[in-house]
Structure formats: structure tokens, C-alpha cells
Amino acid sequence: MTLSVPSARAVDLRLEPVDDVLSRVERSLQVRIDRDTVIRKRRSVGGRTDRNTWVRTERRSFERVETQGSNGPETAAVLRGVAMPRWQTGLTWRDENEPVMWRADETELVNEPPVGQAALVIEDPRLPDTWWAGLDALAAQHTPRVATPDTQSMTQELVDLTIRQVFPEVPDLTADEWTPAHADLTWANVLGPELCIIDWEDWGMAPRGLDAATLWGNALAVPALADRVWAERRPDLESRSGRLMALFFCAKIMGPYAHESDPRLEPARKQAARLVT
Template sequence: MSLSVSSASAVDLRVEPVDEVLGRVERSLQVRLDGGSVVRKRRSVGARTDRDTWVRIERRLLGRIGGQGWNGTEQAAVLKGVAQPVWYAGLSWREAERPVMWRADETGLLPGEPVKPGGVLVADPHVPDAWWEGLNASLDALAAQHTARVATPDTVPVTQGHVTEVIRSTFPEASDTAVERWVPAHADVNWANVTGPQFCLFDWEDWGMAPRGLDSASLWAQSLGVPEVASRVRAERRADLESRDGMVMMLFACSKIAGPYAHPEDPRLEPARREAARLMDVLQTR
């Protein structure tokens, strides 16, 4: 079968044929993938196996991998105190004629379903108090550890220059975007990457060092369409989000929502703009 996903340009795996890729993974990992469980996303495909594990497969251009590689899920297996699926095995290969890499990771099954599998959060998910305790314990434990990895949300390394560029591209009046403290972060904490009612954080391919508060600010920003949930995130992650770096990260997250590709009907849009104005005022005095 000739796959159109062999193109070196960006593709959407939700619509491209991936049968050949799935077959290669089955042969290499010696598993059978359950076709009825396949979940297709823009740059990844996942499925349950016949040994009650999960396999996630991602396609990435070589230029989006960099010197640290892209075995984030494997490297996250050494983290202590973080609720995440157990990692079992990994596989990667390069396409013969294109600058494209594929990677498959086999992990344990999630303890529940994603809180919000896709789209924007528009209603309170009503996760229990124990869920918030799990979130806090995991993010605090993660930030206390050490890594040489650099976080790459959306496959872009987080640097001071990138933070400043993203914020000022949306809010050019932002005067001081300097970050003081960098800690390990998941770098893609959102309602689609956490399970409920039992907390578990998955999709670790982009974790690494990032400004303090990135993960807390990301979940807060993704909750802005539901004010009571955004307020709960701020209360639970107060230590991060009331720090100066945390506020810079909140502004960074707002910039992504209110940037040039903002959707006028996004329920997070106006709250993000209001919060950005407040944050810029506060940061001027810090």
C-alpha cells in the first residue's frame, strides 16, 4: 500500500491512511492492535493491544526532533511520584526516502477516560477532590526533579526567546517577559491529556525543562471558558500561578488563545484578553 503520509510536509493522521504503519508496529512489537479502539489525532494514532496495553504512534519531521531525540515517553518512565501510564517498550524508524520519523510507545492502559477527549472545555467536568490532590502531587513531584531535556510544546523548544516572541506577537505592549526559574514540566497539560475520575497524566513526548508554572498556566488557560473551573485551577495551583514566572506563563498561555489564529466564538477568547490585560498591569509592578 502506498501511503500519502510519506510526504515530508505536515499531514493530518485523522484523515490519512495508516494501515501500513499499524502493520509495521504490530510486527515489530509482536502485538495485535484492536481496530475498534483506534484513536486518531492530527499527528498521532493510538490503539489498544491484545495484551491489554496501549500503543501510541507519532509521525514527526526530522527538523522537529532536534538533538535531544523524541523518546520523551520512555524517559518519563524514571520520574518519581508522577501519576502516569507504565512504559513497556518503544520503536522508531525513519522513512527511506523522506526526512520523516515514526515512533511507537507501548504503555499500560489508562485508569479512566480523558476528562475532555477533544475540543474546548465548555462545562465543569466535576472531577472529585482526590483528582485535584493527584494533580497537585504529580505536578509538584515533577517540578522537583531534574532533566537535561528541554520542553517542546507543539514540537517547539521553550526558550526565553520563544516565550517573548509568542507573548509580544499577541500583546506587543508586554514590557517584561523574563523568566527566572526553570523546572521540569509535562508541557501539554490540558483536559484531553488527563484522565478522570482517577487522575493520570499521559502523552509525555514533549516534556522537559520549562518556565515554572507552564503546566499550571496551561490547564488554567484551557479552563477559561468555564469560570468556576479556571478559578479552581488558580486556587489549587496558587503557589505556581501567583509567582512572577507563573504570571508570565499565564500571559504566554493567553497569547496562544488570543493570537492571530483566535476563533471569534472561542469561549476562552474574551476571558484570555481580560486576564492578559490584568497580568500585564501586575507584572509591571513586580
């Protein structure tokens, strides 16, 4: 008999109390986290420590742990030539009350700011040429991990379901190239003007072009930047799998949870029409 993994309640750590979680991390790692520096996101909370490092703590359901584990930042530490904070140590514990695992990772403190304060950008950050060149290193790596964009395991089935619910007329959605991807390469997870990529919990194998499509799609409200992303990442985005990933991202913007106030929505509709054609 196969036992199902219990489901955890949906939680937004921007709204939930996290003092007890941070206190536990401090005791276990023997650090003090400066509460004035704490950044809270939907699935994680991080802050600067008294030994000049950064500690990021993530809440992950048993369902996600079963499919991918909970040690993304630790496994990413072995990647070669990829611009990221140097990983130092980690801590994992099981929640006493919910089917949830907590994971804290202590890394090098990086002083470069995020390119965007949220997933998308509303103005051109005018990044230098060297910044774009640094994005090539990840795809040359190897991993058995499966990427989990938006917490969903990246499979051919997910590609089919996501695109077909918006663009049922596309006949063949087979992604023919798969490469390692960060899988959450939003403008909030890339730093600049010197490139550094943070938040590695979702990385793994995905169709070629997923990361490029994520940067491009989250730049659609700034046409000049979206054009720059496409030009810089053209080999990825103009591959068969890359065009599918661009359409995959447009489908997410235009799908069941679309918001008319989303500044990416109208540009996504226009780009999707081009991609479908």
C-alpha cells in the same frame, strides 16, 4: 559547512491513512491493535492491543528529532511518583520517503477516561481534591530535556516572541524559574477521576507554571473550573514565571491565529488585561 535538516510536510494523522503504520507496529511488537479502539490525533495514533496494553505511535520530523530526540515517553518512564501509565517497550524507525521518524510506545492500559475529549473543556468535570494534589510530583524532578509545547522548543526567546506580538507594552518578560513540565497538559491528556497523565513526547524544562497555565487557559470557557485551577495551582500561577505563562497562553489564543468562535477568546482578553496590569 553546516547542513540544514530537511523539512517535513505538515501532516494531520486524523486525516492521513495509517493502516500501514499500524501494521508495521503490530509486526514489530508482535501484538494486534484493536482497530475499533483506535484514537487518532494530529500527531499520533493509539489503540488497545490483544495483550491488554496500549500502543501509541507518533510521527516526528527530523527537525524535532534533532532538537529533542524522539523518546519522550521512554525518558519519562524514570520519573518518580508521577501518575502515568507504566512504560513497557518502544520501537523507532525512519520513514522511507520523508524526513520523518516514527515512534511506537507500548504502555500499561489505563481505563480512566480523559477529563476532556479535546484540549479544552466545556463543562466542569468536578474533580476530587486528590486529583489536584497529584499534579505536584513532576516539578520536583530533574531533566536535561527542553520542553516543546506545540512542537516549539521552550526558550526565553519563544516567551518573548509569543507575548510581545500581542502585548508589546509589557517591559520585562524574563522567566526567572524553570522546572520540568509535561508541556501539553491539556484536558485530553489528563485522566480522571483518578489522576493519570498521558502523551509525554513534549516534556522537559520550561518556565514554572506552564502546565498550570495550560490547564487554566483551556478551562477559560468554564469560569468555575478556571477559578478552581487558579486556586489549586496558585503557587505556580502567582509566581512571576507563572503569570508570564498565563499571559503566554492568552497570547496564543489572541494572536495571529485567533478564532472569534473560540469560547476561550473573550475570557482570555479579560484575563490578559488583568495580567498585564
